[in-house]
Amino acid sequence: MENLAIIGGGNLGRSIVSGLLTSGLFGTTQITVSGKSKKNLTAIKQTFNVVVSQSNTEAIQNAKWILLCVQPKQLASVLDEIKEAIHPDQMLISTVTGVGIQEINKVLSTNKVIRVMPNTGASKKMSMTCIAANNECTEELKTVEKMFSTIGKTLVIEEPLMQAATVLGASGIAFFLRFLRAMIQGGIQMGFHPHEAQIIAVQTAMGAATLVSENDTHPECEIDKVTTPQGCTIQGLNEMEHQGLSSSVIKGVMASYEKINSIK
Ligand SMILES: NC(=O)c1ccc[n+]([C@@H]2O[C@H](COP(=O)([O-])OP(=O)(O)OC[C@H]3O[C@@H](n4cnc5c(N)ncnc54)[C@H](OP(=O)(O)O)[C@@H]3O)[C@@H](O)[C@H]2O)c1
Known part of the structure; x- marks a missing residue:
């Protein structure tokens, strides 16, 4: 797998890091977690030995996959921060509740966005992850399915069912x-x-x-x-x-x- 940046090392972000490292799909040097709190990032570094950064733009620099793991109210400022730094070949995976693919596309002027809805069972490779993508991302969808199937079960659904998921x-x-x-x-x-x-x-x-x-x-x-x-x-x-x-x-x-x- 190519490198992964996880923006937001909270409850879900940490669960996913834990699951993906145990699955062996990513090595510790391939995952960068970014966040605001230095204390939290230090704890993540100590627990998982992944790369950590207080800068979202720095975190995504060498990543093919960018996993958004922030609260809905934090998303606008994160997108604003990274929008100039994103390359066309990078892929965004959003876990953010209630924010549609179209809404993220509009801000970033990219169509490379896939939505996922995992759960904290991810840390024990027992997540249930529902995934939704638009037609432009069918190839990337397969890789995202592969990524999340290493930490539990996956189900591809239509985006309007994301709230129910x-x-x-x-x-x-x-x-x-x-x-x-x-x-x-x-x-x-x-x-x-x-x-x-x-x-x-x-x-x-x-x-x-x-x-x-x-x-x-x-x-x-x-x-x-x-x-x-x-x-x-x-x-x-x-x-x-x-x-x-x-x-x-x-x-x-x-x-x-x-x-x-x-x-x-
Ligand atoms: N928890 C779940 O079971 C679950 C399941 C499915 C989906 N989700 C969705 O996943 C998202 C994250 O949920 P969560 O439970 O992990 O939330 P959380 O525990 O509140 O974690 C959010 C993280 O985002 C970080 N953050 C805040 N502002 C940031 C910024 N500007 N740049 C980078 N990082 C920033 C915070 O880091 P600091 O502490 O450093 O500020 C915090 O660690 C939400 O949208 C939620 O709806 C959650």
Whole structure:
């Protein structure tokens, strides 16, 4: 792979650095992370031994791939800073929530922009990354797919679905973790120590996800296999539904979707 510059070494930027280095796709000298805070960059240098820079223009100088990992409100100033320094053969990959390919194209007067929506599972090579590109970037799209498939699963989607991908895939990490926390709390109430309850709940969650993923089955099919008629599982499941489990999850997902569509 040709060199990669990551603008923004926050939660997502660091997760991607960690995953890409473990995947072996990039060496430490091939990745440059830029940011504002010297303290953060020093910590990134110490943890990952990649190149760091406080200058975005310096960071992108020798990079073929430029990964934008800043907050939406920080993007305008970053684009303004790098727009004169970008070469036509460089490719931008934006993780920035809610900012379309067209909007970035306009500022940079380039059509070399691909949008990706990974999640923090990237640090453990378990990201779900949705990718959207316009027709001018079909060749580069293949390389971006290859890059992100080394740190998890990828799915190419139409750009209008990017907001939904953000809710389901990126915010989804938090949604699943909140359910996991609730399971742990239930375990503690039944008598397990917190760390024991966590071991059991985490491994069970991984087992459940792996069953559906590897068997390529619908969740309900795997649920049927552990649900004895008149048994304790169906008793618990039905009580959760009486209390609104599925309904509250769907409502939460839709509230998140409404919020993301209102952010500008
Ligand atoms: N976190 C996720 O799970 C996730 C998932 C998918 C997509 N995203 C999207 O990815 C983007 C980054 O998210 P995040 O969670 O990593 O945010 P974050 O933790 O706030 O990180 C943003 C980073 O950008 C840096 N930054 C700010 N202004 C900068 C500038 N002018 N030049 C260079 N770097 C600058 C900050 O560095 P300093 O500390 O040095 O200021 C900070 O480290 C967002 O648009 C978010 O919506 C996030």
